[in-house]
Amino acid sequence: MNPSILQFENVSYTYPGVHKPAIVDLTLAIPARTKTAILGHNGCGKSTLLLLADGLYRCDTGLIYWQGEPLQYQARSLNQWRQRIGLAFQDPEQQLVAATVAEDISYGLCNLQLSQAEIAQRLQQTLLDFNLQELANQPLHYLSLGQKRRVALAGVMALKPELLLLDEPTAYLDRLQTRHLMQELDRIYHHGTTIVMATHDLDLAYTWADWVIVLHEGRSLMSASADRVFNNVALLEQLELGMPTLLEIWNALPMALRDRQNPPKTVAQLRSLWCNISQV
Ligand SMILES: Nc1ncnc2c1ncn2[C@@H]1O[C@H](COP(=O)(O)OP(=O)(O)OP(=O)(O)O)[C@@H](O)[C@H]1O
Ligand SMILES: [Mg+2]
Structure with a gap:
């Protein structure tokens, strides 16, 4: 296993006003330069785990580390944390902030304090990579759900984070766009980006992932190489995750x-x- 880029140590989290914790005493490591899939039933805590990893939620107990350095929640540390880690939300509506596609992708780039020339170059490249040129000036509220999803993913990937967290990235995408996305993920993975994907698509996880985390009721039941997890037929059957x-x-x-x-x-x-x- 590669050294870990991100670690959870005894992390627990309960949503305000809710009795049952969403994440329970979770200890796990995301190996650097791997493609990690997070699997588990609806409500098992996949999205919460990703939101904690991005620092959007604060752990009740436990710590999260980036290459051994603990996450701190002061504005400046969080800012730095989020420059290394990019999160594409499960619901693209929560991610999109600007009026048009091009403005939305540029918005994140402006926050990185890049030069105007660099922003323009990255914007054009991103529009091209995600086949969004024709939609560049469309108001976001005119877009279909699948198109919004593509814009949200494009906006995060344009920032070139070291660790990319994707929450159900293929939901609402058709087969063609899914294939484009996977090609794009392959490209950035080969440039050294570590990718984590929460997904219900077992076939995609099987073909794509080299590390797998199985979550159940906020706990990690298994965190191992994809081969080990998919060979554990008893666990997959016991959890009714399918094959x-x-x-x-x-x-x-x-x-x-x-x-x-x-x-x-x-x-x-x-x-x-x-x-x-x-x-x-
Ligand atoms: N904003 C919230 N307020 C209260 N409870 C929440 C909130 N968001 C999620 N939960 C609860 O936390 C638990 C984990 O939810 P989470 O969204 O992380 O699951 P998930 O594995 O991503 O599910 P899905 O596969 O449906 O996306 C669930 O029991 C859910 O009901
Ligand atoms: Mg979710």
Whole structure:
């Protein structure tokens, strides 16, 4: 496992006026330069965990560390914290602040105190990367939900954070936009960004993630390499999280055929494994 970029140590959090805590004595580490998926049922605490990680909520107890340095909640420290960590909210409506697409993306960039030339260059590049050029001057309230989602993601990714937290980033996106987003995530991952994604899309998590955190009722039930988590069929079944489709197909093949082979992560890998098996 890579050294951790972000750590939670015995973190608990209860929403004001609510009896049951949303996050309970949570200790976990996000390994640097990995693609981490957070899995778990509705209400298990995924969004709360991400909001705590970004410093938007303050832990009741426990500490959060960035490479060993604890999160402090004074304005200046928080500002610095949020320059390293970018969070795309589950609900894009909560993220968008300006009148038009271009203004919204520029807004975050202006807060980074970049030069006008750098802001203009990053804005154009972001509009291009997210296929938003035609919508650049559209008022945000004219956009569809999927388009708003793309603008919110674009706005966060334009800031080039070291750690990118994405809350259900593919919700409302069609297959084409999901593919574009995943290509964009691959690109920034290869430039050294650590990415954490809360998702209900098990197939996407299976193909994409190399580290997985399974949350249940505010607690971490497992935090391990994706291979270990997806091999733990008993846990996935016990939690009724389901199985990735590819793994289900693979496990349905006779054991003699699967013997000593790693399960495929993509359809292309399944095809190639199947070709090898058929030739034997
Ligand atoms: N603003 C809030 N006030 C009070 N309780 C809240 C609030 N937001 C979330 N909760 C509660 O905290 C718990 C964790 O919620 P959270 O939104 O983190 O779950 P989640 O895993 O992100 O769920 P989902 O998969 O539906 O997005 C739930 O029990 C939820 O009802
Ligand atoms: Mg959520």
